[in-house]
Amino acid sequence: MNPQDGAVHATTSTAEMITQSTLASFQNTKDPRTKELLLAAAKHLHAFATEVGFTTPELIRLAEILTTAGQISDSSRHEFLLMSDVMGLTMVVDYLTNKKPAGAHESSVLGPFYRADAPWTEMNGDISRQQNCGTPAHFSGRVLSLDAQPIAGAVLDVWQVAGNGLYENTDPDQCEFNLRGRLKTGASGEYSFWSVKPVPYPIPVDGPAGLILKAAGRHNMRPAHVHFIVSAEGYQTVISELFTSDDPYVEGDAVFGVKESLKIEYQLHESAEDEGKYGRPCPFYTATYDFVLVPGRTKQEIAFSAGRA
Ligand SMILES: [Fe+2]
Known part of the structure; x- marks a missing residue:
């Protein structure tokens, strides 16, 4: 793949350079909203990992937990959303989605x-x-x-x-x-x-x-x-x-x-x-x-x- 097409792969050595490479790799995303979401997700996920010093064993454990969430979900149980609920994310999104005038x-x-x-x-x-x-x-x-x-x-x-x-x-x-x-x-x-x-x-x-x-x-x-x-x-x-x-x-x-x-x-x-x-x-x-x-x-x-x- 041509490195000039935006999909620059990591030949970098620091976490910050990898973040920059990742952000560059999303620059050609066609749909504007999808591009915005991908860029922000990468930026904040990398910042989260850096802030807490996230380790490889913890990443693997997170993957196992998310796999379990998928396995326990069905048409009437949405475990990812329940996780979102208890993390407060659902109501943050509710406030952002349903802004109402006073009264x-x-x-x-x-x-x-x-x-x-x-x-x-x-x-x-x-x-x-x-x-x-x-x-x-x-x-x-x-x-x-x-x-x-x-x-x-x-x-x-x-x-x-x-x-x-x-x-x-x-x-x-x-x-x-x-x-x-x-x-x-x-x-x-x-x-x-x-x-x-x-x-x-x-x-x-x-x-x-x-x-x-x-x-x-x-x-x-x-x-x-x-x-x-x-x-x-x-x-x-x-x-x-x-x-x-x-x-x-x-x-x-x-x-x-x-x-x-x-x-x-x-x-x-x-x-x-x-x-x-x-x-x-x-x-x-x-x-x-x-x-x-x-x-x-x-x-x-x-x-x-x-x-x-
Ligand atoms: Fe209820």
Whole structure:
């Protein structure tokens, strides 16, 4: 190969000269974005190795760990993304990808447990589709534009774990689509539905992501949360989660998914008066939250995007 074509091979003796040769070898990359990514990856990977004095045995160990990550992954488990989650990379990328103006509803990870086509649920309906799957909780609020105008006909796609910390598609004791539902807002942008109060749950630690957590002495818990995808014609679709504000893990989410604006408070109801008001036996919780959307293109289909969350 002609050394002048950009693919200059290493006849160099220092790490810095090898870095320069590597960067030169990518100069003819046709696609501009691919070129940018390759150049930055080489530059930062080399800098990382230099900073920590990375050794050949450590490089081989890293290759073994990445091989294991591939082997343990399948269509419903994405170990590389779980590693990205616990390294905080997923949420750094989320911030970079989903910048929102002040006051707008913020995004968070989709997680691997989303199922499309959840049953439509009427206003004030119940997405708990079987008995004894948690303490009942009533959710309500509005979907609004940035200028506080109601968005009628917005769609909320909701899913969460049961009181045992499991999603229905990972729990043989739960019925199909339990604690999943889609709702449409009314004329004033309002929504309301019954579900259960979510609980914290662990992310899997039997793969390389678990190695990272174990090495660091970190826990593997996510704070209790309810997943929402909120969409409306003419507005940006938002994939997000609402976190229980007083959850013991809310300040230490294993995947760093919590944002301040995504915390909600649950109010416990235990009085006969509240039973009459809500038509439910106590105890139960209520929580309210308004989703504020930004004008833009509506995402039609949600593909698996990020994280074991
Ligand atoms: Fe989740």
